[in-house]
Amino acid sequence: MTETSTERPVAGAPPRDDILLDVRNLKTYFRVMDGVVPAVDGVNFSLGKGHTLGIVGESGSGKSVTALTVMRLLDIPPAEIGEDSEAWFDGRDLLKLPESDMRRIRGNDIAMIFQEPLTSLNPVFTVGDQIAEQVELHMKVKAREARDRAVEMLRLVGIPSPERRAKQYPHELSGGMRQRVMIGMALSCEPKLLIADEPTTALDVTVQAQILELLKAIQERTGAALILITHDLGVVAEMVDNVIVMYAGQVVEQGTVDQVLLEPRMPYTMGLIESIPTVEKRGGRLSAISGVVPSPFHLPPHCRFEPRCPYRWETCRTVTPELYNAGDGRVARCHLHLVEATARREAAIAQHRQNMAMGRRFTGAPDRLGDR
Amino acid sequence: MTAAATPSVAEPTVKRKLRRRPPAAIRNGRALMIAIAGYVAAGLFILLLGLVIGARGVSGIILPALAVVVPIVVLCILTVRLTRTRQVWALALVVGWAAVVAVAVGFLIATMASRQPDANATFFAQLLLTPPFFLAVASAWHFLRGARWFNGEWEHPLKADESGARPISAPLVVSAPPAPADSVPSAAHATAGTAPLAAAGAPAAPVAPGMDGHEPEIRPIVAPEVAAPASAEAGRPLVSVQGLKKHFPIYGGVLRRQIGTVYAVDGVDFDIMPGETFSLVGESGCGKTTLGRTVIQLTPSTDGRVVFDGYELADVDPEDMRPLRRRMQIIFQDPFGSLNPRMPISDIIGEGLLAQGLTDRQARDKRTEDALELVGLRREYTRRYPHEFSGGQRQRIGVARALALGPDFIVADEPVSALDVSIQSQVLNLLLDLKRDLKLTYLFISHNLSVVQYFSDRVAVMYLGKIAEIGTVDQLYADPRHPYTVALLSAIPEADPRRRRKRLVLKGDVPSPAAPPSGCRFHTRCWLRERLGNPERCTTEDPALRTFGEEGHRVACHFAEDISQTTVEQATAEAPAVVAAAVEGE
Ligand SMILES: Nc1ncnc2c1ncn2[C@@H]1O[C@H](COP(=O)(O)OP(=O)(O)O)[C@@H](O)[C@H]1O
Ligand code: SF4
Numbered sequence: 005m006t007e008t009s010t011e012r013p014v015a016g017a018p019p020r021d022d023i024l025l026d027v028r029n030l031k032t033y034f035r036v037m038d039g040v041v042p043a044v045d046g047v048n049f050s051l052g053k054g055h056t057l058g059i060v061g062e063s064g065s066g067k068s069v070t071a072l073t074v075m076r077l078l079d080i081p082p083a084e085i086g087e088d089s090e091a092w093f094d095g096r097d098l099l100k101l102p103e104s105d106m107r108r109i110r111g112n113d114i115a116m117i118f119q120e121p122l123t124s125l126n127p128v129f130t131v132g133d134q135i136a137e138q139v140e141l142h143m144k145v146k147a148r149e150a151r152d153r154a155v156e157m158l159r160l161v162g163i164p165s166p167e168r169r170a171k172q173y174p175h176e177l178s179g180g181m182r183q184r185v186m187i188g189m190a191l192s193c194e195p196k197l198l199i200a201d202e203p204t205t206a207l208d209v210t211v212q213a214q215i216l217e218l219l220k221a222i223q224e225r226t227g228a229a230l231i232l233i234t235h236d237l238g239v240v241a242e243m244v245d246n247v248i249v250m251y252a253g254q255v256v257e258q259g260t261v262d263q264v265l266l267e268p269r270m271p272y273t274m275g276l277i278e279s280i281p282t283v284e285k286r287g288g289r290l291s292a293i294s295g296v297v298p299s300p301f302h303l304p305p306h307c308r309f310e311p312r313c314p315y316r317w318e319t320c321r322t323v324t325p326e327l328y329n330a331g332d333g334r335v336a337r338c339h340l341h342l343v344e345a346t347a348r349r350e351a352a353i354a355q356h357r358q359n360m361a362m363g364r365r366f367t368g369a370p371d372r373l374g375d376r
Numbered sequence: 377m378t379a380a381a382t383p384s385v386a387e388p389t390v391k392r393k394l395r396r397r398p399p400a401a402i403r404n405g406r407a408l409m410i411a412i413a414g415y416v417a418a419g420l421f422i423l424l425l426g427l428v429i430g431a432r433g434v435s436g437i438i439l440p441a442l443a444v445v446v447p448i449v450v451l452c453i454l455t456v457r458l459t460r461t462r463q464v465w466a467l468a469l470v471v472g473w474a475a476v477v478a479v480a481v482g483f484l485i486a487t488m489a490s491r492q493p494d495a496n497a498t499f500f501a502q503l504l505l506t507p508p509f510f511l512a513v514a515s516a517w518h519f520l521r522g523a524r525w526f527n528g529e530w531e532h533p534l535k536a537d538e539s540g541a542r543p544i545s546a547p548l549v550v551s552a553p554p555a556p557a558d559s560v561p562s563a564a565h566a567t568a569g570t571a572p573l574a575a576a577g578a579p580a581a582p583v584a585p586g587m588d589g590h591e592p593e594i595r596p597i598v599a600p601e602v603a604a605p606a607s608a609e610a611g612r613p614l615v616s617v618q619g620l621k622k623h624f625p626i627y628g629g630v631l632r633r634q635i636g637t638v639y640a641v642d643g644v645d646f647d648i649m650p651g652e653t654f655s656l657v658g659e660s661g662c663g664k665t666t667l668g669r670t671v672i673q674l675t676p677s678t679d680g681r682v683v684f685d686g687y688e689l690a691d692v693d694p695e696d697m698r699p700l701r702r703r704m705q706i707i708f709q710d711p712f713g714s715l716n717p718r719m720p721i722s723d724i725i726g727e728g729l730l731a732q733g734l735t736d737r738q739a740r741d742k743r744t745e746d747a748l749e750l751v752g753l754r755r756e757y758t759r760r761y762p763h764e765f766s767g768g769q770r771q772r773i774g775v776a777r778a779l780a781l782g783p784d785f786i787v788a789d790e791p792v793s794a795l796d797v798s799i800q801s802q803v804l805n806l807l808l809d810l811k812r813d814l815k816l817t818y819l820f821i822s823h824n825l826s827v828v829q830y831f832s833d834r835v836a837v838m839y840l841g842k843i844a845e846i847g848t849v850d851q852l853y854a855d856p857r858h859p860y861t862v863a864l865l866s867a868i869p870e871a872d873p874r875r876r877r878k879r880l881v882l883k884g885d886v887p888s889p890a891a892p893p894s895g896c897r898f899h900t901r902c903w904l905r906e907r908l909g910n911p912e913r914c915t916t917e918d919p920a921l922r923t924f925g926e927e928g929h930r931v932a933c934h935f936a937e938d939i940s941q942t943t944v945e946q947a948t949a950e951a952p953a954v955v956a957a958a959v960e961g962e
């Protein structure tokens with residue numbers, strides 16, 4: 005259900021009925037002392053009803069800001085949203101809605117789960133009261149009924165003895181429990197879309213497994229659509245159908261999870277996947293992406309990945325790449341997909357396959373690339 | 377940036393030889409002497425204050441007080457210094473001086489009466505002077521009790537039959553001739569009790585003293601010809617941890633009384649061979665970081681022993697830990713919190729060098745720059761401050777700080793956990809390069825099982841302060857034998873959608889280490905126990921770490937034999953049903 009930029013509906017008109025969220029040319033800037041940070045710079049994607057979408061990228065690539073912009077949770081200023089940006093949800097453009105409508109949508113139709121649940125839970129109320137309040141507000145039920153429903157929610161997310169837990173305060177719960185409470189709260193109003201921003205990053209592996217299983221089970225049951233934001237490609241592989249890869253505020257590759265993880269077509273994605281340590285790479289070096297993410301104030305003028313790209317050539321320094329069709333419905337922001345670069349593309353893909361097979365063997369001189 | 381290109385600095389040598397830490401009796405005696413010195417000095421200070429504000433009668437006693445207090449302080453300091461000299465004449469002097477202090481104080485008490493016409497004031501002055509008198513007597517008594525220390529024949533408190541290893545009775549003083557290796561009865565070790573060493577493939581080498589006559593000195597950071605640690609040739613572990621425990625008291629209530637104990641590390645044994653990468657994995661709160669810090673004695677242990685290159689760390693005189701500290705360094709997890717934001721990089725890295733006695737500013741800066749270059753940063757960065765660097769660069773600075781001291785052994789505590797994938801692989805590569813070039817030995821702490829599998833030679837899985845399973849990477853990942861290891865491996869999310877699979881999901885969270893479950897600590901979450909119909913043994917008997925199958929593969933589970941492909945598959949098929957049931961339950 006992920007569409008490429010080439011087949012988009014006209015600006016200003018709602019998308020097809022089966023599209024739940026359609027984000028068009030989303031731009032979010034932050035005006036700070038040192039200048040302007042283009043945190044999100046022209047992001048397009050759409051998400052079908054009941055589908056799952058993963059947004060991956062390194063920290064600072066704009067994943068969270070994308071979600072927060074759609075949820076209208078950013079303070080304006082310092083944030084600034086592009087004039088022609090649109091985010092169509094259920095036939096309405098979220099970015100143009102009055103704040104009162106937006107408040108109703110948040111919690112009723114779209115719910116968000118954050119990485120650190122402790123900061124998003126109120127420390128002075130019991131978790132049961134917090135969920136009940138949410139339910140009361142959005143579902144217009146009586147207080148007693150809301151409380152029952154809160155306990156029910158806690159049971160649903162797999163919290164043992166929910167009656168007792170409902171009377172506890174957030175700090176009395178472990179990280180995994182708090183994340184369950186957050187999920188319970190997010191689901192209490194049966195949203196159509198769940199946005200989870202790094203929901204398991206702060207958790208241990210076994211608890212992460214619990215939360216992911218829970219998210220899957222619940223998503224299957226309620227039929228909610230899911231946007232999963234993470235830097236962990238393993239979590240993405242496990243959870244979603246479609247993937248967007250972000251780099252320096254832009255979408256650089258987009259496709260199904262199999263396409264993006266197994267046959268990446270953009271050098272940054274290739275590098276990310278190659279750098280994951282696996283058993284096959286034991287005894288050798290990991291192939292690392294050299295250098296660091298560019299400062300948002302000094303973005304390379306054309307391809308933003310160019311300074312770190314092992315496959316770059318003259319064109320990359322003179323022409324700005326767009327999202328090109330990279331076959332089978334996927335898109336990649338890379339000149340390798342120009343027709344005249346076929347040979348380079350094939351060489352890059354072959355190199356990627358080789359890197360995946362073995363990692364780079366130790367060679368004589370150590371190459372401590374660092375930041376040079 | 378090759379190794380040879382880094383020129384060496386004029387190296388300061390640590391002149392003093394390593395000394396053993398004196399026994400408790402001597403330490404108590406010293407503490408008492410220091411207390412006396414502090415007490416009488418404080419008294420003198422108050423008198424002087426009285427003189428300044430012109431209190432009545434003070435001027436009369438100030439001179440005799442000075443005459444007595446100053447020698448007492450000097451004698452106290454001399455006594456403390458002399459306990460370092462392990463000669464019989466020193467004992468005579470120490471006890472003698474303690475006695476002199478007692479007499480001097482007694483004299484002061486006696487003279488009070490004649491000097492002071494005011495009976496009340498005299499009484500109070502005498503009352504104030506009684507504590508140092510008794511302290512001095514007690515101190516002399518403690519020194520006498522520890523008299524054997526001065527004979528140079530203080531035995532290691534752990535006896536051979538208790539610890540399962542040969543006691544390190546040879547003195548830590550370097551001049552002693554090294555014990556011939558073949559004179560060591562290795563049978564004693566093999567037959568010994570409950571905690572045999574966990575050396576994979578290593579002959580159960582007894583921990584012989586590492587005293588081979590060479591003075592410890594700061595070696596250059598990069599010196600390919602550098603002598604490997606003494607343990608390398610002998611084929612014995614560089615680090616040997618036996619029965620190590622670290623408990624933290626919990627204080628609470630109005631009176632701040634101890635209301636409980638956190639059993640952070642609770643009886644851990646393992647060996648790390650020179651040049652090896654040994655990893656600790658486990659969930660947060662299971663004691664990995666505490667164990668790492670205790671191994672290099674950043675936090676003192678509650679019980680058990682750590683032998684580093686032949687030195688029994690708990691026994692080394694704290695002042696003499698310095699040359700050993702240099703050889704054991706740590707890299708911290710948090711690249712943001714672990715560097716002081718107000719210090720330039722030159723000071724952050726130079727701090728440790730200064731502590732090691734490299735006082736020459738220029739030599740220090742030179743070495744700092746060498747270290748930066750070694751980790752792939754520019755030499756000019758010494759003038760900058762931490763906030764000017766990205767996470768990956770800061771982690772490199774953390775590595776440089778450790779390397780500047782030229783260590784043999786590095787505890788890397790989650791060094792890549794806070795970093796993005798692409799930066800993580802850069803830092804892992806760096807650590808691998810450095811290990812190869814500098815012949816380092818790593819204790820690598822991580823909760824990421826993929827990274828551990830890629831990075832290490834041997835792995836120990838920790839759960840609530842104990843080792844659940846230990847073995848080589850191949851043994852552990854191909855044939856996990858502890859239900860916890862099985863669950864951890866099953867929980868790894870793999871970046872390959874083709875390998876999407878059902879997971880074996882554990883119930884609940886790690887219990888609090890302040891109240892570990894009875895018997896097997898894992899029993900509250902154990903899927904195997906559930907499958908076996910909750911055998912009583914799991915809740916009553918703490919499973920010992922026993923060898924399973926191949927040499928070096930050890931597991932702490934009564935029922936490790938019952939783990940098979942089938943049981944795991946059955947458990948996996950059932951586990952998600954728990955979640956599903958909860959969902960259906962609505
Ligand atoms: N409130 C803010 N003020 C200024 N810059 C911000 C603010 N929030 C985010 N940014 C910047 O926006 C960029 C993208 O951030 P973010 O969306 O959080 O990335 P991700 O979620 O991918 O880690 C970063 O460069 C970040 O520094
Ligand atoms: S456009 Fe050029 S520099 Fe950019 S990713 Fe593609 S090949 Fe690399």
Ligand code: SF4
Binds near residue numbers: 902
């Ligand atoms: S001893 Fe019992 S509870 Fe402990 S791991 Fe083995 S089966 Fe599980």
Ligand SMILES: [Mg+2]
Binds near residue numbers: 201202
């Ligand atoms: Mg984020």
